[in-house]
Amino acid sequence: MRHRATGLVVWGVLLFIWMQGQSIESLAMGSRPPATGMAAEDFALQDLSGRVHRLSDYRGKIVLVNFWATWCKPCTTEMPAMQASYDRIRDKGFVVLAINELEDEAKVREHIAQYKHTFPVLLDKDNRVANQFGVFGLPVSVFIDEKGVVQEYIKGGLLTEQKIDDIVARIQKQEPVKAASIR
Amino acid sequence: MTRGIIRRSVLVLAVLSCVSWGLSVSSVSQAACGAVTCFVVIGSQQQIPQEGLLTFNGIYNYTPMRLLSGTNGVIPAIDQAQRRLILDHHQEVRTVTQTFTFDLNYGITERLGVEVTIPYMWRTHKHIDGLGEDGPNGEGEQTRFSADGIGDMRVGLKYNAHATLSSMVVLGFGVYLPTGSIKDRDNTGEVMEAPTQLGRGQIGLNPTIYQTYELIPHRLNQFAFGSYRHTFRNNDGYQFGDEWLLNIGANLVTVPWLVLTSQFNYRYLVHDNMRASLFQSAPPTPGGGIEPTELDPNVINRPVPNTGSTYLAFSPGFQISMDGLIDSPLTKMTSFYFYAQIPVARDSNNNLAQGTSFIFGITKSFQVLQPKG
Numbered sequence: 328m329r330h331r332a333t334g335l336v337v338w339g340v341l342l343f344i345w346m347q348g349q350s351i352e353s354l355a356m357g358s359r360p361p362a363t364g365m366a367a368e369d370f371a372l373q374d375l376s377g378r379v380h381r382l383s384d385y386r387g388k389i390v391l392v393n394f395w396a397t398w399c400k401p402c403t404t405e406m407p408a409m410q411a412s413y414d415r416i417r418d419k420g421f422v423v424l425a426i427n428e429l430e431d432e433a434k435v436r437e438h439i440a441q442y443k444h445t446f447p448v449l450l451d452k453d454n455r456v457a458n459q460f461g462v463f464g465l466p467v468s469v470f471i472d473e474k475g476v477v478q479e480y481i482k483g484g485l486l487t488e489q490k491i492d493d494i495v496a497r498i499q500k501q502e503p504v505k506a507a508s509i510r
Numbered sequence: 511m512t513r514g515i516i517r518r519s520v521l522v523l524a525v526l527s528c529v530s531w532g533l534s535v536s537s538v539s540q541a542a543c544g545a546v547t548c549f550v551v552i553g554s555q556q557q558i559p560q561e562g563l564l565t566f567n568g569i570y571n572y573t574p575m576r577l578l579s580g581t582n583g584v585i586p587a588i589d590q591a592q593r594r595l596i597l598d599h600h601q602e603v604r605t606v607t608q609t610f611t612f613d614l615n616y617g618i619t620e621r622l623g624v625e626v627t628i629p630y631m632w633r634t635h636k637h638i639d640g641l642g643e644d645g646p647n648g649e650g651e652q653t654r655f656s657a658d659g660i661g662d663m664r665v666g667l668k669y670n671a672h673a674t675l676s677s678m679v680v681l682g683f684g685v686y687l688p689t690g691s692i693k694d695r696d697n698t699g700e701v702m703e704a705p706t707q708l709g710r711g712q713i714g715l716n717p718t719i720y721q722t723y724e725l726i727p728h729r730l731n732q733f734a735f736g737s738y739r740h741t742f743r744n745n746d747g748y749q750f751g752d753e754w755l756l757n758i759g760a761n762l763v764t765v766p767w768l769v770l771t772s773q774f775n776y777r778y779l780v781h782d783n784m785r786a787s788l789f790q791s792a793p794p795t796p797g798g799g800i801e802p803t804e805l806d807p808n809v810i811n812r813p814v815p816n817t818g819s820t821y822l823a824f825s826p827g828f829q830i831s832m833d834g835l836i837d838s839p840l841t842k843m844t845s846f847y848f849y850a851q852i853p854v855a856r857d858s859n860n861n862l863a864q865g866t867s868f869i870f871g872i873t874k875s876f877q878v879l880q881p882k883g
Contacts, residue, residue, distance in 0.1 A: 398728050398766070428675050429727035454676050463673035464560065464620070482620070483560070484880075 360461030360480050367392075367471045370456045372426065372449035375436055380424060380447055383475070388420045389498050391491065392469040394451075394462045396428050397438045402466040405486040406444060412491040413446045420473070421495055426451050428465065472498045549775055550825045550849045550869055551735045551757045556680050556720030558670045559617035562879030567613035569871040575605040575862040584641065585816035585861055587791075588703040588784060590746035593809050596789040596802045601638040601650060602862045605706070608632040609661070616878075621670040625684070629661035631708050639698075642791040648798030655702050657694035662686045662709045664716065676724040686714035692744065704748040705782065705817065711744030725760070732760045733773075743785070747809075751780030751818055759825070767834030775823045775851065782817040785809060821864060822855040843875035 361367060371381045382390065393409060395402035406425070413423045423446035427435045432450060439448050451457055460469060468486055470479035478498050559565050577583045587599035612628045638650040645651055666684025690709020696702050704711070722733040735757040743749035759773025787807050792800035827849030832841035851867040858864075 396728065429724070454674060457675050463670075463675055463678070465675070 360467075360482075361469075361477050363477050363480055365477055366475050367469070367477050368459055369475075370459060372451060372456060374447050374449050375432070375439065380449055382424075382471070385422050385424075386475055387473050388422045389473060389495055390471040391421070391423045392460070392471060393423060393425045393486075394428055394457055394460070394465055394467040395425055396430055396465055397434055398430075399465040401483065401485055403438070403442075405466060405468075406442065408486050408488045408491060410442075410444050410446065411488050412495075415488075416492070416495060419495075419499075423447070424449055426456060428457055428462075429454055470494050470498060549737075549755050549757065549777060550827070550851055551733060551759060551771075551773055551775075556668070556682070556718070556733075556735055557678065557722075558621055558623040558668055558680060559615050559875070560877075561617045561620045562877055563617045563875055564878045565615040565873060565875040567611070567615075567871060567873050569609075569611040569613065569869060571607075571609045571611065571867065571869045573607045573609070573867040574865040575607075576865055577602060577604075578856060578858055578863045581858065581860045583637075583860065583862065586814065587639070588705070588748065588814070589786070590701060590704060590748060593747055593784075593786045594789055595784055595786040595812055595814065596791055597805075597815065598793075599639070599641055599643075599789075599791040599802065601641060603636040603638065603652075605633065605635045605862055621673060623668045625664075625666045625668060625682075627664040627666075629663070629690075630659070631661045631690070632658040633706065633708060635696075635702075635706050642793055642795065642800050643798060643802065645794075645798050647796050648792065648794040648800060650794070653696050653698060655694070655696040655706060657691065657702070657708055659691050659694075659708050661690040662714070663689045666716065666718075668718075676727060678720075678722055680718075680720040682716075682718035682720070684716040684718065686710070686716060686739070686741065688712050688744070692746065704744070704746060704784075705750075710741050710750050711746060711748070712742045714739055714741035714750075716740075728763060730760060730762050732758075734758045743783070747785035749783040749811075751782045753780075754778040765834075767831045769829040769831075771825075771827045771829065771849070773825045773827075774854075775821075775825055777819075777821045779817070779819045779821075781813040781815075783811055784814050785811050788812060816859050816861045819859055819861065819863070820855070820857040821853065823851045823853050823864075825849050825851045827869070845873045847871045847873070 367382060369381060369383045371379050373379055382392070391409065395406070397403065409423050409425070413421065425444070425446055426449045428451050435448060435450065457463075460467065464482060466483065468479075468481040469477060472478045479494050583602035584598050585600050585602060587594075587596040589596060608631070610630045612630070614626045615623055616625075617623050633656070635655040637653055639653040641650045642648040643650070664684045664686050666682055668680050668682040670678055671681050672679040688709055688711050690707065692704065692707040692709050692711035694702050694707055716737060716739045718735065718737045720733070720735045722731055724731045735755070737753075737755040739753040741750040754777065756776045757773055759771060762770045764770055787809050788805040789802040790805050791802045827847060829845055829847040832844040832846065835841065847870070849869040851869070853864065853866065856863045
């Protein structure tokens, strides 16, 4: 009897811990990345100046949505390449939305100022957009075409200028998505 | 014959939840201590390594067991050979278990991981055997036991059931294999009692659950780990009692290369069970030499008195990431850690109780395959 009671208590505590902070939806869905070829769900986030950016505002452009944090070395390593590509091909309809995850605004501001990044930096303070895009490791880069469809979902791998250029060129040519990138 | 006190195996683990694909070094670990249990959540052992990442852990664990004040350590003898349980036949003195655990974790996918744990154990045990029977006045004779070898290996799968940047829930299921010896002998040549052997002699099932949440992202996270272990009855008729573990704690990232950890560890052990007849030892008497009296000749399943225990410990520790200290290929994805497990409350059922334990470990990860994408 004592054993059974202890067992129930232990499992009750574990269940409580698991449930804390978990919504029914998240339990059912988990945090899964969108499949390439599917429409990207819209979001609205503020940038460092307080302006609200919606993904749907950029319909008609190729959007690189990059999830990052200042403590994430691979993230900060690939940002100069994003900046370079942004500088070079933004006139051709290319946009970068760098979404910072869960960090203090002052810290993000300091980092952006130090590296002189000029693309929009958005703040995902409650992790909502990351969950929406199935992000549970950083960095993650999502390329979305002019129609708002996900064309490439890259986890972890470092972005280079060449890689960004190639993906943007492929999207502009409307080439079919590579099977390897379908997730 | 002897008796042991000890028991159980371990499990342990880990935390530290860095969620960076490229940055995060999964420091994993598990310590299996055989008769004694050290069960600290150590690094990210409970987590799923990044896809294609192989993580090696080497963990050294020192776990002493002694009698608590107010207890005398008089317990029954386990006679596997003749299937006898002899009440009040032993008096425990101490057990020391040292374990080196080799632990491998591999991320099959981003959410599914496999883990293999191989413990190598050194165990020494001392007790007084033959109360009422041996010695000039039936005070028994001191018996020593020493053995080393591989303990029961564990193979398991883990699945990240709830993955986000700020929290995760990992469900695991492992199987303990009976790879540890159950036939080691004491200094008198007798087969040592089941609870003191390096292995359990039968398969065990081990579901686990691990949860972590970033209270202050990348600065402070809490974690909880629960585990249940059921071992089936072995061929000697001995069955280890079920084991419940619950660990709750937090990690504080002070500087990027140093993480401080504090955790509470709770363990509840159900009584062991033996299929045996029942005997009673005589009390120490001048002259000694009194054979145990048979109480019940029927060989049936019997709970083993003085087994089963409750244990609560506080375990402070730290983890040093060499990656953040020295920039070289050798230190890449490498970390060291140290924990002390300090008892807070113990009910050892007049048996030996686990004292302050120490755990040292090293973790090294290798990206075997590049993740897709």
